[in-house]
Amino acid sequence: MNTAPSVGTLVLAATPIGDPRDAAPRLAEELATADVIAAEDTRRLKRLLTDLSVSPAGKVVSYHDHNEAARTPELVERLVAGDRVVVVTDAGMPSVSDPGYRLVAAAVDRGVRVTCVPGPSAVLMSLAVSGLPVDRFCFEGFLPRKPGERSRALGDLAEERRTMVFFEAPHRLGDTLAAMADAFGPTRRAAVCRELTKTYEEVRRGTLAELAAWAADGVRGEITVVVTGAERKVSTVESELSGIRQRVARGERLKDVCADVAVRTGLSKKALYDAAVTAGR
Secondary structure, eight states: OOOOOOOOEEEEEOBOSSOGGGSOHHHHHHHHHOSEEEESOHHHHHHHHHHHTOOOSSEEEEOOTTTHHHHHHHHHHHHHTTOEEEEEOSSBOTTSSSTTHHHHHHHHHTTOEEEEEOOOOHHHHHHHHHOSOOSSEEEEEEOOSSHHHHHHHHHHTTTOOSEEEEEEOGGGHHHHHHHHHHHHOTTOEEEEEESTTSTTOEEEEEEHHHHHHHHTTOOOSOEEEEEOOOOOOOOOHHHHHHHHHHHHHTTOOHHHHHHHHHHHHOOOHHHHHHHHHHHTO
8 A cells, every 4th residue: 555755854954154163063964865955055055065075965956035936836845745855045044034934934834844953143143242131132134225214124123122133234334333323322332243253253342333433444244233222211200291292282182191101101190290281381
């Protein structure tokens, strides 16, 4: 009696972000035995295979931003047929600002097991060496390239209290840091991590204004930017008065506004109301 083949496994394999000696021991085994290796850049994969002294037994295919949509169904069918497909990107973990998410989602929909080979991460390493708070953080990836869109994105993050991690191209770093200084304030603390794990690794720490001045003449290499989150604002009756008066001027009832502000800040509704009435006399 014939039986249907078992479903295969999708493996997201982290690759070194600079130094090939950082490769996890299991990475070489997965690359050697995979039925299919889907690589963001097959030329970089070839160099990695040489560094690891690996000769792959399976098929190597390209899998990048420009063919991801077209190639995903093909890879899913290989997985459903029982193959072990290993995905690698140029550096770090696939699907984190790199190809991979689309394939993971499609594989999960078809009941395929998804696992990963853990390894180097520019996000986590940058956080660790930044000297900034790391108890809570968020990863924002690459900001929009157009200045207006970038400013709006940073404006939305101005009150973010978690430490933020960004990727950025070296030729845009100076403008990005200057835009961050405008959105977050020039004294906000940050760190620029450049060429992590490579020969010319560098971590620059300072205020956004200081870092923007440093980067103005140009910076080379792979860049990760870490920015400390906004400090918690302590509300007082006096600090809320301006906003209350603006809302009343737009037509809202003073009692309703004071009740809303009291719920948000924990301040006394009566104190807010009395102060607003006094200020309006």
